[in-house]
Amino acid sequence: MPVPAISFSDDQASAYDAITERLKGAGVDLDREALTPLAEGASSVLAVIGKAGSGKTLLLAQLVQALERAGVDLISGDWEGRRRRERRTVAILAPTNKAASVLRTRGVPATTIHRILYTPVYDPEYEKVAEWLAGQGPRPEIESLTDAALDRAKQVYDAHKSVPAALAAAGLRGSDFITGWKRREDPLDIGLVDESSMLDEKQFEDLKEIFPSLILFGDPAQLAPVGQSGEMVFDRLQAPHKLELARVHRQEADNPILDLAHALGDPSLGFEAFERMVEDAAGRDDRIVLAPRADSDLMARSPVLVWRNVTRIRLIRAFRTAHNAPEDALLPGEPLICDGIELPIKHRKKRIDLEARGLIKGAQVVYLGPGNKPGFSRLHVVGAEAPRLSAASIVKIEKPDEEEPFIPFAARMGAAFLHGSAVTIHKAQGSQWEAVQVFAPDLYAAARSGREEAGQALWKRLAYVAITRAEHRLIWVTRYMLSKPQSGLTIDDLDVPAAPLTLEGETS
Numbered sequence: 001m002p003v004p005a006i007s008f009s010d011d012q013a014s015a016y017d018a019i020t021e022r023l024k025g026a027g028v029d030l031d032r033e034a035l036t037p038l039a040e041g042a043s044s045v046l047a048v049i050g051k052a053g054s055g056k057t058l059l060l061a062q063l064v065q066a067l068e069r070a071g072v073d074l075i076s077g078d079w080e081g082r083r084r085r086e087r088r089t090v091a092i093l094a095p096t097n098k099a100a101s102v103l104r105t106r107g108v109p110a111t112t113i114h115r116i117l118y119t120p121v122y123d124p125e126y127e128k129v130a131e132w133l134a135g136q137g138p139r140p141e142i143e144s145l146t147d148a149a150l151d152r153a154k155q156v157y158d159a160h161k162s163v164p165a166a167l168a169a170a171g172l173r174g175s176d177f178i179t180g181w182k183r184r185e186d187p188l189d190i191g192l193v194d195e196s197s198m199l200d201e202k203q204f205e206d207l208k209e210i211f212p213s214l215i216l217f218g219d220p221a222q223l224a225p226v227g228q229s230g231e232m233v234f235d236r237l238q239a240p241h242k243l244e245l246a247r248v249h250r251q252e253a254d255n256p257i258l259d260l261a262h263a264l265g266d267p268s269l270g271f272e273a274f275e276r277m278v279e280d281a282a283g284r285d286d287r288i289v290l291a292p293r294a295d296s297d298l299m300a301r302s303p304v305l306v307w308r309n310v311t312r313i314r315l316i317r318a319f320r321t322a323h324n325a326p327e328d329a330l331l332p333g334e335p336l337i338c339d340g341i342e343l344p345i346k347h348r349k350k351r352i353d354l355e356a357r358g359l360i361k362g363a364q365v366v367y368l369g370p371g372n373k374p375g376f377s378r379l380h381v382v383g384a385e386a387p388r389l390s391a392a393s394i395v396k397i398e399k400p401d402e403e404e405p406f407i408p409f410a411a412r413m414g415a416a417f418l419h420g421s422a423v424t425i426h427k428a429q430g431s432q433w434e435a436v437q438v439f440a441p442d443l444y445a446a447a448r449s450g451r452e453e454a455g456q457a458l459w460k461r462l463a464y465v466a467i468t469r470a471e472h473r474l475i476w477v478t479r480y481m482l483s484k485p486q487s488g489l490t491i492d493d494l495d496v497p498a499a500p501l502t503l504e505g506e507t508s
Contacts, residue, residue: 008059012055015048015059015243016062016063018046019215020066022213025044026044026212027039028072028190029070030069030070033069033071034070035070035072043208044212045214045215046214046216046243047196047216047218047237047243048216048218049220049242049245050246051219051261051262052261052262052468053258053261054245057108060103060192061106061108063192064192071088072088072089072090074092075090076115076161076162077112077116078162078164079120079134079163079164089188089189090189090191091191091211092111093116093192093194094113094193095203096112097360097364097384098382099383099431102430102431108194109161113203114356116210118182118184119181120356121180126176126177129145129167129177133153133154145170152169153166164177164386168386180353187209187211188210188211190211191207191211191214191215193214194217195218196232197218197224197234216233218234219468221461221464222461223429223462224453226426255287256281256284258468260278260281260288261464261468264460264463264464270447275476278290282476287474288473289473291476292478292481293483294437294477296323296484296485298435299315300334301433301493302437303335303428304421304437304438304477305422305425305428305436307424307446308424308442308445309424310400311441313398315439316419317400318482319419319421320334330367331489332367332489333488333491334420335364335365335419335421336366336379336395336420337362337417337427338360338415338417340415341361341415342413342414342415343413354391358384358389359381359389359391359415362427363383364383364420364431365379365417366491367395368388368491371390373392376393376414377390377393392415393414393415395407395408395417398418422439432471434472435472436466437475438474438477439477440476446459
């Protein structure tokens with residue numbers, strides 16, 4: 001069969017053929033670019049697995065393009081057009097904001113699983129604008145929007161395919177056009193899920209209910225979700241429902257980061273021998289750095305990755321001390337990690353609102369300053385399409401050798417946060433940064449423990465996940481030391497849309 005005009009390896013081409021055949025059976029013919037209505041009762045799950053660099057993202061991107069050429073409608077999670085009986089749809093999903101953001105930077109219009117599970121309810125007047133932007137209706141006449149504002153909205157939508165971003169560019173706030181959120185009741189069609197090694201059983205079951213055709217993309221060498229005994233949701237699938245990409249695709253120059261990650265597959269490799277490989281790589285290539293101490297400036301945007309919670313807490317303490325952060329307040333620019341939404345059942349709608357806008361557990365956030373109401377914080381949600389918001393916040397700063405965290409300020413209820421200058425490798429899955437600091441003493445401790453996960457030494461799984469979080473530069477930190485900051489904390493480096501969405505009083 002003809003495949004996209006791109007250099008596929010044999011295993012990628014075979015996987016593309018298998019996916020194409022599976023979709024044809026579901027009424028989506030990518031070869032002929034022809035669609036038939038979704039058949040009732042038909043369902044299937046297919047997994048494409050491979051280690052870092054095996055070409056999963058390239059395959060996913062080409063598949064999305066082929067689906068769009070065939071006329072399949074893209075569901076973004078921020079707005080859905082009118083339902084048509086013959087309509088076929090696809091959604092590209094990731095478990096976290098950061099993972100979805102990584103895909104979007106590579107040209108894949110991804111959203112989070114939360115954004116698909118919960119859909120926004122639009123004001124009818126602005127629903128007409130959304131339909132026009134998506135090519136499903138005529139250009140509207142809206143009293144509150146000038147022609148220039150509509151033109152700006154169209155320009156932003158054409159560039160980003162995001163209705164909320166387009167309406168924000170027209171000068172609207174989220175509360176102007178989104179009146180609420182509801183859990184999805186009707187099923188969709190085709191679901192493509194990246195970073196599926198992070199899925200737990202509950203998420204997997206939810207996705208199977210929503211998507212009759214579900215295709216998972218995942219890395220079998222990563223860490224399984226906590227509480228699943230080292231098993232990932234695709235482990236129980238058998239051929240032909242599980243496709244494996246074995247060949248490593250490299251850039252024109254060899255990638256030393258991937259070389260190190262794949263070396264961990266050698267069962268005879270010990271920690272000391274691996275650390276010598278890191279040293280040798282650092283001597284040959286400046287993309288690998290051997291550092292005697294963690295970089296406190298880099299920690300503000302790219303956390304140190306550790307295994308043990310006690311190490312994480314000590315590094316956070318050292319980071320805040322190095323930046324002269326006060327005990328009773330946060331400084332603008334300090335990084336946070338969302339630890340969940342603490343709201344009672346009666347505030348379910350507010351919880352859905354916050355989660356749908358990016359504040360899900362594990363989301364990376366930068367503190368911008370206090371909000372206009374007591375207990376509220378202005379926040380930048382890293383990787384969210386509309387990153388700026390204000391929300392009631394409960395910030396917990398953990399301290400070494402103290403059982404209870406210190407809370408510099410807190411609302412009675414709202415979004416809970418931990419400090420984000422250091423995170424565990426488990427929490428880092430699905431994220432990538434330009435440069436990543438890996439705390440080697442923790443990996444050595446894991447090696448000394450002798451622990452295994454799913455038949456492999458735990459330290460190797462930890463090292464693999466930590467190393468592959470680095471896009472361009474890996475910093476291997478060898479000692480329990482922290483550098484002095486060369487500059488103060490800032491928020492000037494954060495990209496923000498011209499007219500960001502805002503939340504008002506959602507947790508008051």
